Amino acid sequence: MAVFTPLSDAQVVEFLKRFDVGTLVSLEGVAGGTENTTFFLTTDRRELVLTLFEQGEHEELPFFVDLLDYLAEHRLPVPGPVHDREGIALHSLAGKPSLLFPRLPGRHPMAPSLAQCRALGDALGRMHLVSQHFPGHRPNPRDLNWLSAMHHRVLVYLSPEDQALMKDEVEIYQDVFGNAPELPQGALHGDLFRDNTLFETDRLGGIIDFYNGCTGDLLFDLAIVINDWASGPDGRLDRERHDTLLSAYQARRPLTLAEREVWPTMLRMTALRYWLSRLLVVYVDPPAHDLTPHDPARFHTILAARLKHGALPLPEASNT
Numbered sequence: 001m002a003v004f005t006p007l008s009d010a011q012v013v014e015f016l017k018r019f020d021v022g023t024l025v026s027l028e029g030v031a032g033g034t035e036n037t038t039f040f041l042t043t044d045r046r047e048l049v050l051t052l053f054e055q056g057e058h059e060e061l062p063f064f065v066d067l068l069d070y071l072a073e074h075r076l077p078v079p080g081p082v083h084d085r086e087g088i089a090l091h092s093l094a095g096k097p098s099l100l101f102p103r104l105p106g107r108h109p110m111a112p113s114l115a116q117c118r119a120l121g122d123a124l125g126r127m128h129l130v131s132q133h134f135p136g137h138r139p140n141p142r143d144l145n146w147l148s149a150m151h152h153r154v155l156v157y158l159s160p161e162d163q164a165l166m167k168d169e170v171e172i173y174q175d176v177f178g179n180a181p182e183l184p185q186g187a188l189h190g191d192l193f194r195d196n197t198l199f200e201t202d203r204l205g206g207i208i209d210f211y212n213g214c215t216g217d218l219l220f221d222l223a224i225v226i227n228d229w230a231s232g233p234d235g236r237l238d239r240e241r242h243d244t245l246l247s248a249y250q251a252r253r254p255l256t257l258a259e260r261e262v263w264p265t266m267l268r269m270t271a272l273r274y275w276l277s278r279l280l281v282v283y284v285d286p287p288a289h290d291l292t293p294h295d296p297a298r299f300h301t302i303l304a305a306r307l308k309h310g311a312l313p314l315p316e317a318s319n320t
């Protein structure tokens with residue numbers, strides 16, 4: 001269930017006239033999405049993706065367009081939005097803000113190979129190198145300020161042990177990050193899970209779904225990635241995936257000493273960020289549509305594993 005706003009062929013034919021992309025051959029609703037309505041479009045010239053924005057902060061859309069334009073100009077594997085003949089990317093269709101993208105090749109890697117981890121680490125390292133110079137600004141909406149403000153809202157749904165865990169953790173993060181020097185800043189993807197990447201075997205076809213994109217600590221992005229890409233079923237880090245991804249990343253952007261020092265805490269904080277956001281979806285603010293929410297327990301497991309076993313040693317930066 002993901003086509004919240006159906007479109008007729010005639011609507012899309014009319015919409016495409018302002019772009020230089022050819023004429024519509026076929027239109028197919030995409031079942032996988034949860035937040036936006038997505039269609040795959042084939043024209044007589046190319047394969048495209050049409051996204052209608054169903055929710056969220058529409059005033060943020062120009063930031064996402066600018067960020068994707070910037071990353072695509074710097075040859076990162078992202079879908080740079082298609083601009084019309086007048087240079088405009090953001091339009092309205094069926095009353096919803098809409099964007100047209102090139103369709104990138106590949107599938108989501110559910111059990112990533114080491115070659116896929118290497119490719120993702122390399123791409124994220126390259127992205128963070130250039131994103132430090134991105135001129136846009138959108139404070140990270142899921143940072144420590146958000147955690148501090150929002151965790152109170154879910155405590156009532158948790159066991160006494162989990163309430164204590166959540167409260168103690170947030171206090172530790174406030175202490176650690178309140179006393180840490182400023183970490184390297186730049187634009188982040190903000191949600192770089194496996195299902196926001198596309199791979200053709202080991203080749204990274206693209207990174208998609210930048211709608212959590214923001215600016216802030218680059219390390220936050222990297223910690224989200226490691227927790228999703230390199231955690232085993234029991235939440236513990238898989239050393240091979242961890243080292244492969246981080247070595248490839250650091251060949252592009254070595255971590256600073258300050259980043260290395262807060263890394264174990266950042267892994268825990270980003271695990272708690274998803275434990276909390278998923279709890280909020282389940283208990284406080286369920287989606288309007290009939291969708292199965294992501295399981296909060298997965299990130300409780302990851303957080304518990306980081307607490308019990310700590311972080312793995314970070315591989316040293318090298319240029320190989």
Ligand SMILES: Nc1ncnc2c1ncn2[C@@H]1O[C@H](COP(=O)(O)OP(=O)(O)OP(=O)(O)O)[C@@H](O)[C@H]1O
Nearest residue numbers: 032033034035036038049079101102103104208209
């Ligand atoms: N540029 C693209 N190239 C190829 N496939 C794409 C592209 N953009 C989106 N898709 C496909 O459409 C699906 C839904 O897109 P997207 O992730 O933007 O929507 P969403 O509603 O935010 O979904 P989700 O909650 O799964 O992230 C993706 O999982 C992917 O399969």
Ligand SMILES: N[C@@H](CCO)C(=O)O
Nearest residue numbers: 191193274277278294
């Ligand atoms: N990637 C998020 C959902 C989209 O923000 C999660 O797994 O909870």
